[in-house]
Amino acid sequence: MFGIFKPRTFFNLANTSLFWLKIILVFALITGLILALLFSPIDYLQKDTVRIMYVHVPSSWISLFIFLIIGISSFISLIFKLRVFSVYAKSLAPIGLVFSLISVVTGSLWGYPTWGTFWSWDGRLTSMFVLVLTYFLYVSLWSFIKNYNSAEKITNIIGIVGLINIPIIKFSVAWWNTLHQPASITLTAAPTIHSSMLAPLLIMFFSFCILSLIIFLIRYKYEIINFRVNKK
Amino acid sequence: MIFSKSAKNRLKIFSLIAIAATIIFFFIYNNLQKNVVYFYAPQEIKNLTNTPSNKIRLGGLVKEGSLKKNNNNYVFIITDLKNEIFVEYNGLLPNLFVEGKSAVVEGVLKDKKYFIASVILAKHDENYMPPEVANSLKKNKLGK
Amino acid sequence: MILEFLNMGGYGLYIWLSYAFAALSLISLYYVSVKKLNSIKNIEHLYQSEKVEEASVSAQSNRF
Numbered sequence: 001m002f003g004i005f006k007p008r009t010f011f012n013l014a015n016t017s018l019f020w021l022k023i024i025l026v027f028a029l030i031t032g033l034i035l036a037l038l039f040s041p042i043d044y045l046q047k048d049t050v051r052i053m054y055v056h057v058p059s060s061w062i063s064l065f066i067f068l069i070i071g072i073s074s075f076i077s078l079i080f081k082l083r084v085f086s087v088y089a090k091s092l093a094p095i096g097l098v099f100s101l102i103s104v105v106t107g108s109l110w111g112y113p114t115w116g117t118f119w120s121w122d123g124r125l126t127s128m129f130v131l132v133l134t135y136f137l138y139v140s141l142w143s144f145i146k147n148y149n150s151a152e153k154i155t156n157i158i159g160i161v162g163l164i165n166i167p168i169i170k171f172s173v174a175w176w177n178t179l180h181q182p183a184s185i186t187l188t189a190a191p192t193i194h195s196s197m198l199a200p201l202l203i204m205f206f207s208f209c210i211l212s213l214i215i216f217l218i219r220y221k222y223e224i225i226n227f228r229v230n231k232k
Numbered sequence: 233m234i235f236s237k238s239a240k241n242r243l244k245i246f247s248l249i250a251i252a253a254t255i256i257f258f259f260i261y262n263n264l265q266k267n268v269v270y271f272y273a274p275q276e277i278k279n280l281t282n283t284p285s286n287k288i289r290l291g292g293l294v295k296e297g298s299l300k301k302n303n304n305n306y307v308f309i310i311t312d313l314k315n316e317i318f319v320e321y322n323g324l325l326p327n328l329f330v331e332g333k334s335a336v337v338e339g340v341l342k343d344k345k346y347f348i349a350s351v352i353l354a355k356h357d358e359n360y361m362p363p364e365v366a367n368s369l370k371k372n373k374l375g376k
Numbered sequence: 377m378i379l380e381f382l383n384m385g386g387y388g389l390y391i392w393l394s395y396a397f398a399a400l401s402l403i404s405l406y407y408v409s410v411k412k413l414n415s416i417k418n419i420e421h422l423y424q425s426e427k428v429e430e431a432s433v434s435a436q437s438n439r440f
Contacts, residue, residue: 041362116326
């Protein structure tokens with residue numbers, strides 16, 4: 001039952017599937033970018049700045065989703081000592097860090113022409129800032145603590161504690177008055193984004209997912225070899 | 233089996249910590265709810281017992297037809313459709329500042345009906361659509 | 377035509393900066409990862425030749 005969690009499963013997958021993933025990525029990314037930059041219409045209020053959303057929103061989703069996986073993996077690793085889960089989390093963290101940074105930077109670049117400010121400490125922006133800091137802490141602890149076992153234990157705890165922030169980010173726009181707009185795409189209601197804008201958004205999200213998977217497989221391969229070497 | 237004796241032990245300790253953390257979280261959350269307000273709605277200003285003298289933010293809809301311009305001096309009404317507050321502002325307006333849409337203004341309350349703003353932020357809503365769709369929506373609304 | 381496209385209705389600066397930042401950071405992340413892997417590739421065969429071991433589920437960890 002736990003066969004798929006053997007380190008080897010992903011290792012062999014990494015060898016065979018990277019090529020195909022790259023081809024899918026190229027096609028999806030080109031389609032997504034053409035739609036996002038050329039064929040999608042302008043927004044009635046934001047005009048062309050709506051195009052920033054096609055990078056901003058997928059990056060934010062992925063940075064949240066990756067932290068969710070890191071948190072759950074940390075929990076499994078800490079409690080059940082399935083140590084390969086720490087390796088998953090360690091391989092994913094830099095990807096999440098980069099996407100959270102992209103989310104914050106593109107968000108600021110969107111905020112200036114639309115809101116009139118690059119940054120404001122409202123609920124959403126503050127909690128997202130905390131996520132970036134948590135990612136920084138997580139990644140830097142892995143590189144600063146030389147002893148693998150203690151680094152693993154401490155980062156596991158960071159991962160679990162940081163998990164609290166995820167629902168805060170998600171629901172900040174519903175709980176508090178924020179400058180940031182509420183969610184347009186929810187599980188319960190129809191999206192409030194016109195379909196001509198939803199298409200590039202979802203395609204860009206798909207491409208970013210594939211890209212994350214590719215980078216994850218590469219990093220996982222590195223980390224699992226590293227883990228073996230450290231063990232000896 | 234992954235549920236070894238020590239794993240069960242760790243799980244117990246972890247659950248205890250998790251329960252404690254949840255309680256602390258809700259405690260902090262409730263406090264935040266009361267104290268950390270990014271902006272006040274007009275109704276919340278009305279309910280305040282005294283007029284705060286420090287810088288606060290006020291948010292709501294810019295009342296349609298209320299924006300008056302005099303050089304770089306603007307006066308408009310922020311409303312939550314029940315209460316209205318006059319806002320005076322001197323400076324440049326952000327591009328997305330439109331009547332009938334939301335805005336957040338930063339400044340001080342002169343009294344409960346009059347706000348002097350030093351910063352204006354346009355607030356975007358969750359609707360994204362091309363201009364044609366927005367126009368036809370507007371037409372339908374007017375046709376009713 | 378091309379200038380019009382680059383200008384993006386006056387918001388070109390913000391849009392292109394956003395896309396450039398995203399592209400640059402993702403590409404560098406990719407290359408750093410590949411470089412890291414390549415630096416230890418010479419020992420990959422060690423891993424490949426070993427028998428499948430349930431290292432992950434091992435109880436050899438010295439924690440707690």
